[in-house]
Amino acid sequence: MTNRKSTLKYRLAIFDLDGTILDTLADLTASVNYALERFGYPTRTAAEVRRFLGNGSVVLMTKSLPAGTSETDRNKVLDFYNDYYQAHCNLETRPYEGIPELFSKLRSADCKIAVVSNKPDSAVQVLCREHFCDSLDAATGQRSDVRKKPAPDAINDILNKLSIDRKDSVYVGDSEVDIATAGNAAMDCISVEWGFRDRDFLMESGATVVASDVAELAQMLGIMI
Numbered sequence: 036m037t038n039r040k041s042t043l044k045y046r047l048a049i050f051d052l053d054g055t056i057l058d059t060l061a062d063l064t065a066s067v068n069y070a071l072e073r074f075g076y077p078t079r080t081a082a083e084v085r086r087f088l089g090n091g092s093v094v095l096m097t098k099s100l101p102a103g104t105s106e107t108d109r110n111k112v113l114d115f116y117n118d119y120y121q122a123h124c125n126l127e128t129r130p131y132e133g134i135p136e137l138f139s140k141l142r143s144a145d146c147k148i149a150v151v152s153n154k155p156d157s158a159v160q161v162l163c164r165e166h167f168c169d170s171l172d173a174a175t176g177q178r179s180d181v182r183k184k185p186a187p188d189a190i191n192d193i194l195n196k197l198s199i200d201r202k203d204s205v206y207v208g209d210s211e212v213d214i215a216t217a218g219n220a221a222m223d224c225i226s227v228e229w230g231f232r233d234r235d236f237l238m239e240s241g242a243t244v245v246a247s248d249v250a251e252l253a254q255m256l257g258i259m260i
Contacts, residue, residue, distance in 0.1 A: 042257040042258065043144045043145070043146055043256070043257040043258060044205070044255075044256055044257035045146060045203055045205045045223075045256060045257070046145075046146060046147060046199050046204065047147045047149065047172075047193075047194070047197060047203060047204040047205070048141060048147070048148055048149075048204070048205055048207060048256060049148075049150070049151055049190060049193060049204060049205070049206045049207065050148070050149070050150050050151075050206075050207045050208070051150070051151065051207065051208035051209060051210070051213050051230075052150050052154055052159060052162065052163075052176075053088060053152065053154060053230075054088065054209035054210065054227075054229075054230025054231035054232075055131075055207060055208050055209045055213075055227055055230050056130060056131060056134045057128055057130055057131070057134075057162060058129055058131055059124070059128045059162075060081055060084065060085055060088075060231070061126075061127035061128070062120070062123060062124055062125065062126050062127050062128050063084055063088065063095075064079070064080075064081045064084045065126070065127075066120040066124070067079060067084055067095065067096070067099050067116060069116075069123075070096070070113075070115050070119060071099060071100070073112075073115060074111065074115070076100060076101060076104075076112070079099050083099070084099065085231045086098075086231075087099060088210075088231050089153065089210040089211070089212040089213075089231065090153060090183070090184075090212060091153040091154070091155075091177050091183050092113060092117055092154070092155060092177070093113060096109060097109060100112060117155060120155075120158060121155070121157055121158055121161070124158045124161060124162060125161065125162060125165055128166075130166050130167075131229060131249065132249065133248070133249030133250065133253075133260060134249060135167075135170075136249075136260045137249055137258075137260055138167065138170040139170070140253065140259070140260050141256065141258065142170060144257075144258055146256070146258075147172040147173075147197055147199065148171050148172055149171060149173040149174060149175075149197070150173070151174075151175055151190055151193065151206075151216070152174075152175070152176045152177070153176070153177050153183045153184050153212070154176045154177060155176055156175060156176035156177060156178045157176070159175065160174065160176070172197060173193045173196055173197060175192065175193065184212050184213070184215075184216040185212050185215035185216040185218075185219050186216075186219065187216060187219040187220035187221075190206065190216065190220040190222070191220065201220060201221055201222040202222070204222050204223070205217075205222065205223040205224065205256070206220065206222055206223070206224050206225075207224075207226075207227065208224070208226060208230075209226065209227050209228075209229070209230025209231055209237075210230070210231060210232050210237075210240075211232065211237070211240035211241075214226060214237070214240050214242055215241075218241070223244075224243070224244065225244050225245075225246055225252060225255055225256075226242040226245045226246070227246045227252060228245055228246070228247055229247075229248065229249075234247075
């Protein structure tokens with residue numbers, strides 16, 4: 036029997052959350068539109084919300100609101116959205132097919148698993164606890180004391196916390212923000228095409244390795260599912 040551990044390429048795999056390991060688009064779209072409607076603004080389609088994701092809730096709401104909306108009005112909608120999404124972030128959200136199995140295989144191979152997201156940290160903790168339970172060694176979202184992606188701060192914190200060198204780690208994500216984050220952290224990056232950006236966009240944004248499905252991602256990490 037083949038020793039799966041001998042093929043493992045990394046000691047730590049750090050994942051983006053939205054569009055990478057969790058399909059969160061339905062809940063995000065519903066929450067954005069509920070906030071917009073609450074303040075009398077036109078709503079957005081799921082395709083529009085999908086394009087606006089990746090840079091955190093401030094950018095998401097800024098792009099969702101009509102051009103020219105004042106910062107004061109934007110912040111009112113943003114505060115409402117953040118509170119509403121926190122309470123409704125897990126209605127339709129589900130792991131992408133194969134992700135739980137991938138995490139199980141990684142843990143069996145002694146590979147640590149972490150999440151770094153630009154989603155507010157409170158929602159990250161809720162979703163990771165609900166969907167991945169004890170699979171994760173660390174998870175962090177957007178916090179006031181850590182610069183958001185593409186700054187490498189959160190990744191560097193996790194590397195220090197887990198005492199793993201960046202050369203033994205990989206960042207996995209679905210967007211141009213994730214590609215830039217991995218570059219700023221000077222670590223390997225694997226992009227995935229099942230999330231919020233397609234393969235052509237990812238390649239144009241500097242991706243060098245793109246997984247078409249979870250099975251291919253597993254192979255790139257050195258395991259099989």
